[in-house]
Amino acid sequence: MTYSIFDVVVLTQDIPREGLRAGMQGAIIEVYSLPVEGYEVEFCDAEGRTVAQLALSPDQFQLEK
Template sequence: MDYELYTDTILLRDLPEEGLFAGDVGTLVDRHDVEGLETGYSVEFFDMLGNTVAVVTLPGSSLRSPSHADRPTVRLANEVAV
């Protein structure tokens, strides 16, 4: 899927080493096209106060666009996903 930069995206897999989990919302900040590989994206994740939590580069298949069925939620950063 082709995503537009500076829009929200939803993480589809856990990245515990980055403190990120499936369902976290980030902003697409860069696109990486490498011949022969899936398009990748740099995604910046923020806390609720606007501070950067992590910037990670992921394949497009690890992301999805938000839908009308999605609802915002909050979890504490030190909570472990189950």
């Protein structure tokens, strides 16, 4: 599946080094195609402050339902 900028996604696995847990929502802010498919995803707290921003592979998240 191809994702687009501003798609809201949900983590499918924990990323402990970033303090992220499966089920957390984030927004795609950049799409990478080379050298491999990847997506920069921003995660925010309830007040809208960024808590993590990192590049993820598409097997680490899915579209929010």
